[in-house]
Amino acid sequence: MKKVAMGPQTLIYPMPATLVGANVNGKSNFMAVSWCGIANSEPPMISVALRHNRYTLKGVRDKLTFSVNIPSRDLVEETDYCGITSGSKVNKTEVCHFKVFYGKLSDAPLIEQCPINLECTVVHILDLGSHALVIGRIEETYVSENCLTEGKPDVNKIEPFAYIPTTIQQYQALGEVVAKAFSIGKELKVKG
């Protein structure tokens, strides 16, 4: 198989589409973030990469709390809007009609319409170059009750979407189940 070297690229598939929230200058603000990932298990932590000049980052640095909200596909327009506008110029919460609620933390605004909400306190902020990598401890997780099945989050009800850089940049829903995790590999284990 021939390989083509393309230079250093930030290229992984799929990336989540999330809305990261913070209170800035006394108001809730949200930005679209796909450059994030789970960073630790015990205690639960998440990392989000934010460009240094982002308005949201001011609030994160000021209050040392933030939220990560997972939008469902019916919020794709709002999510994209939060990625192409700045809270320094518009009130995105108002434009998007987000209903904001708070959990344990007083300055981590959570979006009621998003089926999953994580509220986080800042543990580390690393300056890596263009971006600040903010590592947050997940203090609480909220799930919309109508997205649960037998008490567990149900991806078919959550309807998250991915951000996919490809020949064009697009948002994609999840598709068919390929295999059961921690299970399909057992067949190779027998052979191995």
Add this chain to the structure above:
Amino acid sequence: MKKVAMGPQTLIYPMPATLVGANVNGKSNFMAVSWCGIANSEPPMISVALRHNRYTLKGVRDKLTFSVNIPSRDLVEETDYCGITSGSKVNKTEVCHFKVFYGKLSDAPLIEQCPINLECTVVHILDLGSHALVIGRIEETYVSENCLTEGKPDVNKIEPFAYIPTTIQQYQALGEVVAKAFSIGKELKVKG
């Protein structure tokens, strides 16, 4: 909308299914990692969260290089296998029939069958609790030539899959395109 607090959870959707590689004790080894994310743009960086006792982590710490490989869905069995076995006990490269190649770095093993390969040098290792968060600078990106369309990576040819914790833990393919990114939000921008 009623929200249910579920305690701190490592819950984002979707998460990528990747194979992180390193040379350990003179041999290539790969583990399944979904807890990863892009960490910086300029220069390109990625974070991967590895449990402290992982065999792969020994190689990462020893050589200060690693790889991130994006498998296509036809490698779901091998990917899962690499997640449920340890390189301390089996030679996963042999069992999975991975063809290993090297790029710029002498100790970041790349899997030829995976359509996307990132080779990385370690920039930071943070001890966050259960996991070491390894932050790597992406030194080069390789894409299988047959996964390009007009010189760009084509997600329809790459066929990546996501790791989805839901009522059960499963791997899911990508589905339909929901919207064009940096575009659909413009409609709200007019309203805003």
